[in-house]
Amino acid sequence: MTSELDIFVGNTTLIDEDVYRLWLDGYSVSDAVALRVRSGILEQTGATAAVLQSDTMDHYRTFHMLERLLHAPPKLLHQLIFQIPPSRQALLIERYYAFDEAFVREVLGKKLSKGTKKDLDDISTKTGITLKSCRRQFDNFKRVFKVVEEMRGSLVDNIQQHFLLSDRLARDYAAIVFFANNRFETGKKKLQYLSFGDFAFCAELMIQNWTLGAVDSQVDDMDMDLDKEFLQDLKELKVLVADKDLLDLHKSLVCTALRGKLGVFSEMEANFKNLSRGLVNVAAKLTHNKDVRDLFVDLVEKVSCSVGCPLTPSWPVPGLYQCWMLPWTHSSWNPAAPTTGH
């Protein structure tokens, strides 16, 4: 007796969160069944392995059919084939677009091209994430990138509107898209200690302050491309290091702004000059694409080395960045650059 056909269709589509996770993680049906057996579900429910197998198959089939819709989440809302309560729809979308920290660190800043896709098996081996899951995550990045590139308006809003993601996930995707677009190098060994969260934080600030969108909200690609003029203007910052008076003024302004807000305030105060020099040097070079890509490498190499202490999680790039940028964003005083608005 062999089962030829075995299906279950509910008027409300049944979604089993655990099976969904297994599916997203790229397990085959038999692996998923084995994992479920190990979770002790048979003992809890008194079911047999055959029942579990059939149940898993059913769910996998459903997910497979849903996947097409998940590629364009608004379709999931309007489609008529699967009746799914809104909370479940949100869960399906959110989980589908969720990604693994380990994976995103591997591809962050890389071109989302076929070439990168070919490297996915290596990433899979390295991270222990199944190839299937890697592909899904990669395709998600690429899909979001394709949809929002050359689109007007805020990057986060666009992502949220076209993929119905939660605010937090949409921000993460904005960072991924931003990094991919600008091809920031993040894979160097020196940068390994930085988490995706660290980069995402930087990305958010850069989108807010460094992009075209920061000046004009009606341009295509406004949140993705850096403002060339702004980068050009950064050259002028050299005066901050060269002129002693300006250096002191800058220091006092930064210190006033950051006092009590920074865990490493005293180190910052002590090393202000070196710090500032390092930052200004990096900033001055940003007119070249190559240097833009190496921004984070340079920041870590030059700035943290010049300070003499490696950037640690308690002294991370974002903190650095923040303290350096603060005078321009938070004080009315502006020595050289006409970029006050940023």
Next chain:
Amino acid sequence: MPGKLKVKIVAGRHLPVMDRASDLTDAFVEVKFGNTTFKTDVYLKSLNPQWNSEWFKFEVDDEDLQDEPLQITVLDHDTYSANDAIGKVYIDIDPLLYSEAATVISGWFPIYDTIHGIRGEINVVVKVDLFNDLNRFRQSSCGVKFFCTTSIPKCYRAVIIHGFVEELVVNEDPEYQWIDRIRTPRASNEARQRLISLMSGELQRKIGLKVLEMRGNAVVGYLQCFDLEGESGLVVRAIGTACTLDKLSSPAAFLPACNSPSKEMKESPLVHPPSHGCRSTHNSPIHTATGSRLTQNFSVSVPTLIYTGMGSGSAGKEGGPFKALLRQQTQSALEQRGGSPHRFCRRREFPFFTLTAFPPGFLVHVGGVVSARSVKLLDRIHNPAFVGIMGNTRSYKLLDWNSFNSDEPETRDAWWAEIRQEIKSHAKALGCHAVVGYSESTSICEEVCILSASGTAAVLNPRFLQDGTVEGCLEQRLEENLPAGCGFCHIPYDELNMPFPAHLTYCNNCRKQKVPDVLFTTIDLPVDATVIGKGCLIQARLCRLKKKAQAEANATAISNLLPFMEYEVHTQLMNKLKLKAMNALFGLRIQITVGENMLMGLASATGVYLAALPTPGGIQIAGKTPNDGSYEQHISHMQKKINDTIAKNKELYEINPPEISEEIIGSPIPEPRQRSRLLRSQSESSDEVTELDLSHGKKDAFVLEIDDTDAMEDVHSLLTDVPPPSGFYSCNTEIMPGINNWTSEIQMFTSVRVIRLSSLNLTNQALNKNFNDLCENLLKSLYFKLRSMIPCCLCHVNFTVSLPEDELIQVTVTAVAITFDKNQALQTTKTHAEKLLQRASTDNEELLQFPLELCSDSLPSHPFPPAKEHLESASSNSGIPAAQRATSVDYSSFADRCSSWIELIKLKAQTIRRGSIKTTVTVEKASPMGEGNFRNRSAPPCANSTVGVVKMTPLSFIPGAKITKYLGIINMFFIRETTSLREEGGVSGFLHAFIAEVFAMVRAHVAALGGNAVVSYIMKQCVFMENPNKNQAQCLINVSGDAVVFVRESELEVVSTPQPAASCQPSCTGGEVTT
């Protein structure tokens, strides 16, 4: 020209890419009705075209309006080659033809293609202007309402129940008539879909005509089926019950009454046990008997079988005169109608009712299950035999191999007529004049066809069968004499002339009338029946191998096998019933399926313990070889196991019948607890003494003789049925006996399994085991899948077996899982009174139809056995808890008036919710579908989907909600075919997608009618054929149901109490789950 049909094509969305080059589509739409076609403009290069067409107007006969579906075809315009079809939508405009139903059909419909499935959606608005010309009602029957629901629909009351209507139409099957069988699959599938749509429209119109002739205005329990006879054609047939219905809710009349009077009405039925035998049970004829006796009882009339034997209908002892009078009246009522000088009077000679639940007082007694089967040979079209006699004569031969021209519907008519005739005579033999819970079915394999009909013989109250004039003294006396909760169990036949040997005892409830010891019925459990404990699904499963044969030889072989199968199915049912310690079966449905080399039998029913019937005896095993010691030991071991199982089941289903029956105050007959066996022959006289000897002790054990390995197998198989996991109950009736506190979460589902048997040395045993495992595993899977709903009950579990190929067995299950409140279930031991109260709260319309009777009469005493819970309930009657009283206030009456108010509140609630969450997508609310919108209240980004929730359920009600409007019948037929089976995920992927699509199309049609649920949903056919070698598969699905609008009871309360909605909100949000 009595009608103008107006259609507007608004827009499309999610269309497929038809032009690979541009990744876009140039879509336009053809709108066709009858022979008229209109076209929209081509909307260039878009997957979301906005046609916004003018109104296309069709001026048509109302006859066409009824028959024809509206056909909408979406095409891709191609300048150089033929336009490519994207897909079609068929819209049945019937719901627009009666005044109370929908006024407009408007919404998004899935665009369906028989090869590709759903390909995008189209927004359509349809209206009909009817010019009412009464004289035109010759050929059309506009205005007759159709309901699939097998009880009086919730917002109507039955003025008269006229009786049986049936019709069938025959046509050639386009699949087979295609020239030289060279067909493009799409063309022939579409031809078939369209033809069946047309035929069912025609059928409905013809049935409507008959109803009008009977002066009815509705058909309830409408069941339409297709027989795909292959080369000999396509039969569409339907049966139903003609009624005159009155709409209940006229807001003005009821609004003021809603406080005090309605409450009174509600309470009064509790203390008013008289007449509400709402549903009947059947009497199973085979009673506590030994194995040898079983065969005696069983009447093997080939090819039909009647469970209950023969008996004459003379008056019984006590209720005798009444019964006789009643019977007379019923008969005269029926005959009067039958003999009326109408054109269709012949058809009304059958006093059949497709209803399974009845208005209070309708059902008086129940005789037992009657069934008839007949094996027929389908004939090739060219066979001209017997055309000569086709005129008006009918053949009543049981088995008729003679071929008829299948083009003539009369052939099929005659076949069914003879079966119905037989059912009628069986019912008569049981002393009954009517058959309720009646249904018909077929099973076809190649050219052999088994026609089956079954129902429950019953005695009905004539009041409903005629124009209200009869209500008089008879009825009054009748009601006085029929205690509630047991009246329907009392035997309708004469105990001196019993149709079959059976144990009769005095009713445990009223002590006045005789009841059988076991009762089998095809109907639902009457609401007022007193049940102890909970019910459970009981199935008998059976396979029989059969030699492959041709034509007559084949038919003979089948008809020879049939009686044995029926007998075994019955034995299995009886054994399992005993094992569950229960004494009655409701909703019995026996399905016999014929295949190339085997016959399958599957019987499903819901077992219950009726308080009125005696306690069932156990099962006793007797060995044949008493000398063998080890064998003895084995037997005693088995016996112990069986006894344990019975004890366990008693506990599981909470069956604790009250032990003490003598203490009943005013019990007329003190019952000696003797263990005596009743073996009554027909000659035996029945004086008082013998009657006193009747008892219901445990002695009447059911003896199973184990004389060979087969019997051993049977016993084993009895014990292999695993009870559902804790927290799960299942039944195949509408409501689960013993559970009444449903919460509002429901999940309807369809599950299909096909297994391939290993063809080597198949034996009956191996086959049985395979089949048994298949069903058991399927159930286990369901329990597992629905585990998150615990505690819940699978209701209306409907198994269908088919044998698509030699070694394939296909089982299709449709059911609904409903959650219930466990805590409440524990404290309320279901008493009759409480149940009535509960019922009163949900559908007191039924009760409201007799406000006078209910209110004016004094309260007769409860004729219940004074078990503790009954006493409690009696005492609680006076002081019904406030909560319960609150729920029992009737809001339906003014629902209409308030509906706009409800809308307003809903809208407000929605805006509030929307305001509180961040939404980025702006979606305009599509007006007809917005209905369900307010329910979507979670998840930020998705909160404003335009897709309204449509619930589907095979039940006639929605727990926790009130049906406010019936919008019309949904009857849809789809074909799906693929030539890339592997690519679509194999057979499972293919069928899974197709069933999901069918659900989607049903929901879309309901939503377009303005409804938010389908009740009495049924998947009547799911024919699946595959050819894996060719990478092909095809599936045909036929579904039907009633589109309705429902309002949550909690939402109704919001309206009734001017209190802030906040207090009620939690209760309505809590169970908000889509199905």
